[in-house]
Amino acid sequence: DIVLTQSPALAVSLGQRATISCRASQSVSISRYNLMHWYQQKPGQQPKLLIYRASNLASGIPARFSGSGSGTDFTLTINPVQADDIATYYCQQSRESPPTFGAGTKLELK
Amino acid sequence: EVQLVESGGGLVQPGRSMKLSCAASGFTFNNYDMAWVCQAPKKGLEWVATISYDGSSTYYRDSVKGRFTISRDNAKSTLYLQMDSLRSEDTATYYCARRDYYDYWGQGVMVTVSS
Numbered sequence: 001d002i003v004l005t006q007s008p009a010l011a012v013s014l015g016q017r018a019t020i021s022c023r024a025s026q027s028v029s030i031s032r033y034n035l036m037h038w039y040q041q042k043p044g045q046q047p048k049l050l051i052y053r054a055s056n057l058a059s060g061i062p063a064r065f066s067g068s069g070s071g072t073d074f075t076l077t078i079n080p081v082q083a084d085d086i087a088t089y090y091c092q093q094s095r096e097s098p099p100t101f102g103a104g105t106k107l108e109l110k
Numbered sequence: 111e112v113q114l115v116e117s118g119g120g121l122v123q124p125g126r127s128m129k130l131s132c133a134a135s136g137f138t139f140n141n142y143d144m145a146w147v148c149q150a151p152k153k154g155l156e157w158v159a160t161i162s163y164d165g166s167s168t169y170y171r172d173s174v175k176g177r178f179t180i181s182r183d184n185a186k187s188t189l190y191l192q193m194d195s196l197r198s199e200d201t202a203t204y205y206c207a208r209r210d211y212y213d214y215w216g217q218g219v220m221v222t223v224s225s
Contacts, residue, residue: 035211098171098172
């Protein structure tokens with residue numbers, strides 16, 4: 001299985017940039033497709049898709065969210081961070097079965 | 111508006127069965143692969159199973175193979191998860207989700223396996 005590694009937590013100030021990383025144990029890219037996706041989950045709620053295929057903004061997601069990366073290293077950036085962004089963020093790969101998720105990065109206020 | 115609404119969760123004894131349903135609306139259900147994803151209390155997300163748009167292919171995580179069955183009724187726009195021989199470690203919130211990057215999720219249904 002492809003293992004996705006995320007830092008457990010990140011502390012950030014409101015209005016600043018947050019960079020959340022996800023490293024895969026093997027490449028999740030096929031030709032020009034980077035099969036890494038990002039989700040936001042708030043307590044008591046279902047996850048919400050933010051970014052699909054590494055860099056594509058999902059419908060209705062604010063432009064302060066962006067994604068980048070290829071191969072094994074991917075980044076979710078939130079700039080600027082707003083209070084409503086305090087949540088846990090998960091990466092997920094669909095390159096290989098089984099689909100796997102990172103353990104999540106909890107975004108906290110500094 | 112795309113909606114996924116799960117039902118069928120609750121408390122069940124170890125070794126017993128439970129069937130979850132996910133009613134879909136707002137999109138052409140038979141155009142999309144569908145999946146079940148679970149989340150144990152205070153834990154992260156885990157993929158459980160996927161079914162192709164036409165039901166011809168199914169995929170399962172190793173820990174549920176032979177115990178869980180994913181199915182769909184495209185005429186009713188409904189996804190199912192039949193869970194047999196339930197174990198305490200199956201206790202989780204179960205979400206249905208659309209396609210291989212999960213662009214829409216249901217609100218989730220809690221399954222508690224306990225005597």
